[in-house]
Amino acid sequence: MTTSSGRFQRALVVTAHPDDVDFGSAGTVASWVAAGADVTYCICTSGDAGGFDSTPREDVPRLRQNEQRAAAAAVGVTDVRFLGYQDGQVVADLRLRRDIAKVIRDVRPDRVITHSPEINWAHLAVSHPDHRAVGEAVLAAVYPDARNAFAFPELLEAGFEPWTVGELWMSESPEERINRAVDITDQFNAKLAALAAHRSQTAHLTDLPDRIRRHLTRTAERHGMTGRLAEAFHVVDTS
Template sequence: MTTSPEASTAARRALVVTAHPDDVDFGSAGTIASWVADGVQVTYCVCTAGDAGGFDDTPRADMPRIRQDEQRSAAAAVGVTDVQFLGYEDGRVTANLQLRRDITRVIRQVRPHRVISHSPEINWAHLPTSHPDHRAVGEATLAAIYPDARNGFAHPELLQEGLQPWTVSELWMSESPEERINHAVDITDFFDAKLAALSAHRSQTEHLDDLQGMIRRHLARTAERHGMAGRLAEAFHVVDTS
């Protein structure tokens, strides 16, 4: 098991594709912070505005603006400034051709060497991570990486926009079933950045009594499972997609 923050030192641009604001911060913010510190350019692509989120009586019409602002603040906490929203409806995401095309568009714009997204599989050991939107985005992102983004004949309207084919080298999937995990990242030195990112999502985390303790315990258990007892880690299923 490798514990390096990078599976390939050649990756200098990364794209994170998630379903909702805060998904990247629960799953990958420490890893992202480590990449940014190493000079990797990171872009976030959030497929919804999180309009079905929240835990209080905030007017529904206000929630998309609130959550987009929270995600931009969370991104800034780990050094990411490029945050894009696709505008799909929270809770109703499907892995259709439109979503595949929209993610392909972002891939061709950003031209990342590495993509992080959700696993399209159900994690039966921890079902809350397998939200239907997560799995749909994971499936659509996988299809956008292969074959869509690299195939000039896929989504021909993108060529008309001047977006040339691009091949992504690595796909990192969070929330994968444990038996799929093959890469763990030691984020001990970036825990404060991850916590700051999560704390920025006040509409989602302010009601939690011990956010810091909850996250630290989860990361410590992950590290211990992957041979890094006493450290904090995030874990992924990494696939060579070149």
């Protein structure tokens, strides 16, 4: 198990919905920003199928985009992009792969965080079909699409030069895949602030801080970091 996150310059986080990054990796992102890295968020949908109140459906996308921007600001991220796919209907098709490859070529990140494309049978709730579809599309966009000049030639014609991502970090992976834990004890309050920004999703969860702390404590203990709080990932060298 590797616990250090290393030094790098740029990272891209690609998720299915607003709030996914904050539940899965906001503490890690906050630690990277604090260390001087530039981080960009790419959210594939606007979370239009989410919510637990009477907000009119037509207002939900704008609301959740604003919540995600506020959550990003809580951990020091200012570049937040939305691809506009339909919440609950995401598939890992060529259009999604192209759109993600375009963002990769534009941002040119050293690391990409996304969802695992695998089903986590021990925690099925994290394996939303949109999550797995985005994870699969990101994997294909990282290798081979973003680095292959002959994939999606329209991107090259538009000036988006090929780019090779060095590492792929996947959250929500089955436990047997996990090979990296990040100590986020010092970033815990920033993670809670990011989650609180998603009021349409979290305001009714009065015990959320305690639930998150328990989860992060168990994660840290499983990976030899007793007394700390940690987020865990399956990290693959994609250079």
